[in-house]
Amino acid sequence: MKKIDVSILGCTGTVGQRLIEMLHNHPWFNIVSIAASERSASKAYKDAAINWYLPIDIPEDLRDMTVVNTDPGEAEAPLVFSALPSDTAKEVEGRFAEAGCAVTSNASAYRMEKDVPLIIPEINAEHLELIEVQRENREWKGYIVTDPNCTTIGLAMVLKPLHDRFKLDTVYVSTMQAISGAGLPGVQGLMITDNVIPYIKGEEQKVIGETRKILGKLESKQVNFADFKIACSCNRVSVVDGHTESVFIKTKEPVDIEEAKKVLRNFKGEPQKLNLPSAPKEPIIVREEENRPQPRLDRMAGTVPGMSASVGRIRPGFDEHTLLLTLISHNTIRGAAGAVVLNAELLYAKNFL
Ligand SMILES: NC(=O)c1ccc[n+]([C@@H]2O[C@H](COP(=O)([O-])OP(=O)(O)OC[C@H]3O[C@@H](n4cnc5c(N)ncnc54)[C@H](OP(=O)(O)O)[C@@H]3O)[C@@H](O)[C@H]2O)c1
Numbered sequence: 001m002k003k004i005d006v007s008i009l010g011c012t013g014t015v016g017q018r019l020i021e022m023l024h025n026h027p028w029f030n031i032v033s034i035a036a037s038e039r040s041a042s043k044a045y046k047d048a049a050i051n052w053y054l055p056i057d058i059p060e061d062l063r064d065m066t067v068v069n070t071d072p073g074e075a076e077a078p079l080v081f082s083a084l085p086s087d088t089a090k091e092v093e094g095r096f097a098e099a100g101c102a103v104t105s106n107a108s109a110y111r112m113e114k115d116v117p118l119i120i121p122e123i124n125a126e127h128l129e130l131i132e133v134q135r136e137n138r139e140w141k142g143y144i145v146t147d148p149n150c151t152t153i154g155l156a157m158v159l160k161p162l163h164d165r166f167k168l169d170t171v172y173v174s175t176m177q178a179i180s181g182a183g184l185p186g187v188q189g190l191m192i193t194d195n196v197i198p199y200i201k202g203e204e205q206k207v208i209g210e211t212r213k214i215l216g217k218l219e220s221k222q223v224n225f226a227d228f229k230i231a232c233s234c235n236r237v238s239v240v241d242g243h244t245e246s247v248f249i250k251t252k253e254p255v256d257i258e259e260a261k262k263v264l265r266n267f268k269g270e271p272q273k274l275n276l277p278s279a280p281k282e283p284i285i286v287r288e289e290e291n292r293p294q295p296r297l298d299r300m301a302g303t304v305p306g307m308s309a310s311v312g313r314i315r316p317g318f319d320e321h322t323l324l325l326t327l328i329s330h331n332t333i334r335g336a337a338g339a340v341v342l343n344a345e346l347l348y349a350k351n352f353l
Pocket of ligand 1 (some may be wrong): 011012014016035036038039040041082083086088108149181182183334335
């Protein structure tokens with residue numbers, strides 16, 4: 001099979017580095033171009049990615065690849081992975097889509113636009129139909145498909161089977177988010193060591209809006225948002241990778257805890273049916289130990305490391321309509337780079353590329 005040429009925008013950041021790791025040697029995709037800001041352009045990748053933070057070496061064949069500007073003239077490829085900051089992404093991703101590229105984005109810039117699919121392939125692959133609407137609306141030759149915020153992804157994956165079975169009424173989530181979620185250079189050591197910071201700009205609104213869009217229904221070429229109530233408190237903690245979330249759920253139908261565990265364990269979607277290369281066999285891993293999941297022990301869980309959410313402490317609340325649980329998902333793998341790679345694999349398998 002001939003591999004599809006791909007470009008990575010934002011190749012030097014925390015998500016860009018994960019994209020390098022996941023796309024290097026990918027069975028379907030071939031990195032032909034890597035791009036970042038003017039600070040990095042024209043440098044060899046090894047000299048631009050000076051804050052390399054992954055515990056593997058930069059792949060040998062990419063060390064000397066020249067970083068280019070995030071311009072379609074320089075970094076164009078049929079498939080573009082974007083790990084740009086949101087304000088930059090708004091303008092740059094639009095230009096790539098206009099130029100005819102399929103853009104799969106980590107940034108929040110387009111996520112909530114009505115004609116842009118916000119995809120978790122296990123949940124709402126059918127929302128890809130919005131691509132046709134987007135192309136008509138914007139007269140783009142290409143298109144943009146987005147993944148959710150890193151906190152939303154693990155949460156939405158766990159809520160989906162529970163919503164299908166018990167109908168959600170209210171969700172309240174309190175997060176403990178890893179430092180790598182703040183990008184590079186990130187949070188200052190002096191601020192986060194021995195500390196918890198109870199505010200992450202814009203994060204709570206993203207979780208609230210995106211979760212309801214992803215679990216919404218596509219009807220007459222638009223997404224009608226899921227109608228449960230959701231509130232969120234986001235905290236930054238001194239963990240390198242892996243977001244932890246404590247979740248309280250009120251349901252419309254009575255909940256049986258063993259049944260809840262069963263629907264979570266059995267949850268599967270299009271990636272598993274299509275056997276996509278980055279699809280974990282179990283998107284949700286249910287833990288029975290009283291002290292799991294933990295980020296250090298569980299963030300790389302699953303058949304594709306870092307692509308499964310782990311859930312534990314599933315227990316009754318104060319009546320038969322309430323339950324509590326704790327979940328963990330890897331913010332730069334399932335919550336970012338792995339999410340856009342899985343989206344791209346879905347686009348390929350569904351003939352959108
Ligand atoms: N970190 C996470 O866990 C996570 C999870 C989900 C989504 N996201 C989203 O993914 C995106 C990337 O996040 P990150 O954490 O990887 O950020 P980051 O570490 O700050 O990296 C940003 C990347 O964008 C490049 N860049 C910055 N300004 C630019 C400009 N004006 N023009 C062109 N390139 C520019 C940087 O290049 P230089 O090195 O040259 O400056 C770098 O490669 C953001 O939208 C973020 O919200 C992040």
